[in-house]
Amino acid sequence: MLKIRMSRGGAKKRPVYKIVIADSRKPRDGRFIEKVGFFNPLLPKDKKERLSLDIERIKYWLEKGAKPSDRIARFLGEANVIPKPSQKNNPIKAKPKKKAQERLAAAEEAKKAAEEAAKAEAEKPAEPAQPENEAKAETEAPKEEKAAEAPKAESKEEDKK
Structure with a gap:
């Protein structure tokens, strides 16, 4: 069975991947049939050199029955070669x-x-507007109550001494 997958290259902690057509029974970095692109994950996403695909050759191998890996399917979906795979229905995740x-x-x-x-x-219906006199009366009332409460607090402190 043919697979379109990545083959790792590069130095330690500096990966560079070749996108290859390979037999699914071969090792990841082993023998492959054809190189159809590359991927450099260390470059920023907006750089052109991050990903390169030979679309015509990939379409040819897809017609021959090659199956892309999950990551390659995502790349191909972004390039409008195949429909974008949905991540919600992925049983591997x-x-x-x-x-x-x-x-x-x-x-x-x-x-x-x-x-x-x-x-x-x-x-909720809006409350009817209050006349100005009533609004002033409501705002003044709490001030008077606060003034009345203050002496009570002082008398309690004096009782404790």
Whole structure:
């Protein structure tokens, strides 16, 4: 079975990959049929030299039945050679553990509750405007209460002495 995959090269901690057509039974860095591109992960994503693909040869090998690896399928999807693979349906990727799933569910519930509260507040009718005299009376009343409470606090401190 033919695979389109990466073959590692480069120095220690400085990888450079060749994109090759190889028999799936051969080792990763072993014998391959044809080199169809390269990938340098150390370069920034916006650089042209990071990834090079020979699209015509890749299409030829895809017609012959070659299967791309997950990473190569993503590259080919970005180049519009094949449809972009979805990461959600990838069975190889590990699923979140129980606690992570609980956290995600709690976050979703909190988000829904916040949305419902905002929606309810938006639907709430606006309060009628108060006349100016009543508004002044309400703002002055708390000041008088605070002034009355202050001497009580002082008398309690004196009792403790």
